[in-house]
Amino acid sequence: MAATPRDPQLPTHWFNILYDRPQYVASAVPRSRLSGAVKYAGHGVQLQQPFSLARQSLNTADRFIPIPDEVLDLYAQYRPTPLRRAVRLEERLSANARIYYKYEGANLAGSHKLNTALAQAYYYARAGVKRMVTGTGAGQWGTALAYACRVFDLGCTVFWVRSTLRQKPIRGEMMRLFGAVVHESPSDLTEIGRRALKEDPSAIGTMAMATGEALAFAAESSESRFAVGSGENSVLLHQTVIGQEAISQLAQLGEFPDCVVACMGAGSNFGGIALPLLGAAEDRGRPVRLVAVESAACPKLTRGRYLYDLSDALGTTPITKVYSLGSTYVPPPVYAGGLRHHSAGPLASAMHADGTVEAMAVDQLTAFAAGMLFCQTEGILPAPESAHAVAGMIDVVSRHPRQEAPLVVLVNISGHGLLDLGAYRSFAAGEIEPVEVDEAILSQSLSALEEFNQSIAAPAGAT
Amino acid sequence: MATGESSEVAARPNLDRRRVTSLVFEALTAVTPGMRVEELDERQELYADLGLDSLRFVRLLVELESTLGVNLEDEELMTVELVTVADLVDLVERISLLSAK
Numbered sequence: 137m138a139a140t141p142r143d144p145q146l147p148t149h150w151f152n153i154l155y156d157r158p159q160y161v162a163s164a165v166p167r168s169r170l171s172g173a174v175k176y177a178g179h180g181v182q183l184q185q186p187f188s189l190a191r192q193s194l195n196t197a198d199r200f201i202p203i204p205d206e207v208l209d210l211y212a213q214y215r216p217t218p219l220r221r222a223v224r225l226e227e228r229l230s231a232n233a234r235i236y237y238k239y240e241g242a243n244l245a246g247s248h249k250l251n252t253a254l255a256q257a258y259y260y261a262r263a264g265v266k267r268m269v270t271g272t273g274a275g276q277w278g279t280a281l282a283y284a285c286r287v288f289d290l291g292c293t294v295f296w297v298r299s300t301l302r303q304k305p306i307r308g309e310m311m312r313l314f315g316a317v318v319h320e321s322p323s324d325l326t327e328i329g330r331r332a333l334k335e336d337p338s339a340i341g342t343m344a345m346a347t348g349e350a351l352a353f354a355a356e357s358s359e360s361r362f363a364v365g366s367g368e369n370s371v372l373l374h375q376t377v378i379g380q381e382a383i384s385q386l387a388q389l390g391e392f393p394d395c396v397v398a399c400m401g402a403g404s405n406f407g408g409i410a411l412p413l414l415g416a417a418e419d420r421g422r423p424v425r426l427v428a429v430e431s432a433a434c435p436k437l438t439r440g441r442y443l444y445d446l447s448d449a450l451g452t453t454p455i456t457k458v459y460s461l462g463s464t465y466v467p468p469p470v471y472a473g474g475l476r477h478h479s480a481g482p483l484a485s486a487m488h489a490d491g492t493v494e495a496m497a498v499d500q501l502t503a504f505a506a507g508m509l510f511c512q513t514e515g516i517l518p519a520p521e522s523a524h525a526v527a528g529m530i531d532v533v534s535r536h537p538r539q540e541a542p543l544v545v546l547v548n549i550s551g552h553g554l555l556d557l558g559a560y561r562s563f564a565a566g567e568i569e570p571v572e573v574d575e576a577i578l579s580q581s582l583s584a585l586e587e588f589n590q591s592i593a594a595p596a597g598a599t
Numbered sequence: 600m601a602t603g604e605s606s607e608v609a610a611r612p613n614l615d616r617r618r619v620t621s622l623v624f625e626a627l628t629a630v631t632p633g634m635r636v637e638e639l640d641e642r643q644e645l646y647a648d649l650g651l652d653s654l655r656f657v658r659l660l661v662e663l664e665s666t667l668g669v670n671l672e673d674e675e676l677m678t679v680e681l682v683t684v685a686d687l688v689d690l691v692e693r694i695s696l697l698s699a700k
Binding site: 162264 | 680
């Protein structure tokens, strides 16, 4: 089959931060510490991810991991992605800064999620899996995986958080266009979904529930396997094509950023741009500020606890140490569904815990205003998630002293907002309210998280 | 499943069940801090009794790959479902037999 010619700036390897910082390999509590109710007697141990993919999350031996040829051919269809200087935005802000942005929205799936979806579908297809099952928040991951599954001739089932599905049902049509089966979560297809609906028929859903349902659904068929779109080290690894390209594109302009800004769901677009820049800054013996921008409705880094927590409602996945608001926390239904996961991934969490990554929480009104400004000045409408990154970047730039040398900032526009026009229209019409955390719900969830950690306490045994 | 060369396995193509069990016990303790070989027996459940989640299972496979000197292949591992330690011993026995061929 003819392949798209590869641009010389297309990375041929993924950048593996675990080589530089092996301490970032995820830490998990042995399940034997859990109470009997969640031990699942008779439960078999089975790989969900193909072995060669799963081991990428533990690899501390290789700084660069080769991208399979088949995946490179697919990357070549839309990569390198553009890196541009936001000159008009700089002018509008009267910024003492040179602002560069990397734009990941110019592919069919509309976001950075395609970078890992193609890689994962490649490994799953090669391992003989027939159907990939997943949970999605904003729907960008579901769209990307639906397309990747179509490319590799795999079935695809997506459990989509109800609140977001109802905000932008047209994205579901994109998933279905590629042959995916899309279910609203909570659903009546799984035991945990039925239980959630029984407790609250109007439950808005969470990423933890959608992920839990996907895990439970995948377990019902020997030919299906669960896949995840963020948080895992391997997923962040696949996204490092973003940062590597940015380094090369900035070098052509004689630039290296002082500061890198990206939004934070569980960490994949953030890691994708930040990790290679961190490695490159260390190689050059210079500092780089890494700023993760989260939703004020789901402020896990700024208000969460760095503790062991469940990542899904089923509770069968590893219990890793993460910044979390507690797995029972139900964030308000903000438009940035991709930022509603109750915890950051283990790698992003470890980077925040050791001070490598700063965190900032942004309200959705501020984010939409920043997204509108970016659109008006740069001609690109960012996804609501990416608009948080823009808002965070504007905050960083506005605090930079006038008398100092201009700050060089790199911000990741992880996806387009063309399927979020309804939300932007509501914002423009003044119909979107600021969303605040319900302090009572947050406090209850954090208490439950702390109690859970007391029940499994024996830190020496954690790895 | 096992396609790599193994110094240990190649030298000892007829790994007996006892030796395989011992290798499995060692690998389990290597990936589970605080676990001792004396605490293990083949009837224990990997998930419910030993707390072997997917992260630790992958670590265990990496450990066994290194111990046995083999390359584990995705396609065959994907079909494996293990409940007890004995199931794991069976798997490793199969791997060692294949690699010895």
